[in-house]
Amino acid sequence: MKNRNSFIFLTAALTSILFISCGDAGVTTTFPGLEDAHRHWKSLNIKKYSFHQLIFGVPGASADTITVSVDNNTIIKTTFKGTDIPLPAEKIKYYKTADQLFDLLFALKGKTIGSYYVDFDTKYGYPVLIIIDPSLRYSGDEYWYDSRGFRPE
Numbered sequence: 001m002k003n004r005n006s007f008i009f010l011t012a013a014l015t016s017i018l019f020i021s022c023g024d025a026g027v028t029t030t031f032p033g034l035e036d037a038h039r040h041w042k043s044l045n046i047k048k049y050s051f052h053q054l055i056f057g058v059p060g061a062s063a064d065t066i067t068v069s070v071d072n073n074t075i076i077k078t079t080f081k082g083t084d085i086p087l088p089a090e091k092i093k094y095y096k097t098a099d100q101l102f103d104l105l106f107a108l109k110g111k112t113i114g115s116y117y118v119d120f121d122t123k124y125g126y127p128v129l130i131i132i133d134p135s136l137r138y139s140g141d142e143y144w145y146d147s148r149g150f151r152p153e
Contacts, residue, residue: 026112026136031105033120038102038135040125047072048153052081053095057143061094062087068147070097098126103144114142123152 050069055061062080064085069077078087078095087095096104105118105127114133121128126147132140 002153027112027116028112029108029110029116031116031118034102034109034118037120037125037127038106041102042102043096044124046124046152048096048150050077050149050153051098051147052149054146055094055144056146057141058094062091066095068095068150070095073097073099094103096145096147098124098147101123101127101130101147104145108132121150124152126150 008105043100048071050067052065053068054065060143065081067077067079067081068075069079074096075097078092079085108116114136116133117129118127119129120126127145128148129144129146130141131144135141
């Protein structure tokens, strides 16, 4: 039920973004709060953690929620959420650590894209939800990273 609610929320968020930013010009990414969230995340100095990550729109990524375990900004283990079943090795490259999610946002900052939505975790500061639509001219090119259930170890 929880995955279904997340899916409904994300679908609504994407729909809202598309309606808000209809037009060919796109928007310049500013990511309000990015620097503050990044500073907060870095100040916590959390080296070992796990969270659940769902990726949409990235060809090759699993359609399932994956538990991503991280040590020193390196993914050390990926399993299907709620199991000990490992993700196939060739799919691990699609998943990101919290620092890599920040890297993605910093790489896009100041660029003109179709639309975007970013939400940061209020306790830890890392990007919980990133939705990017690179171009409003093309349907189906949007992608998102939904990273919830953060557990420092």
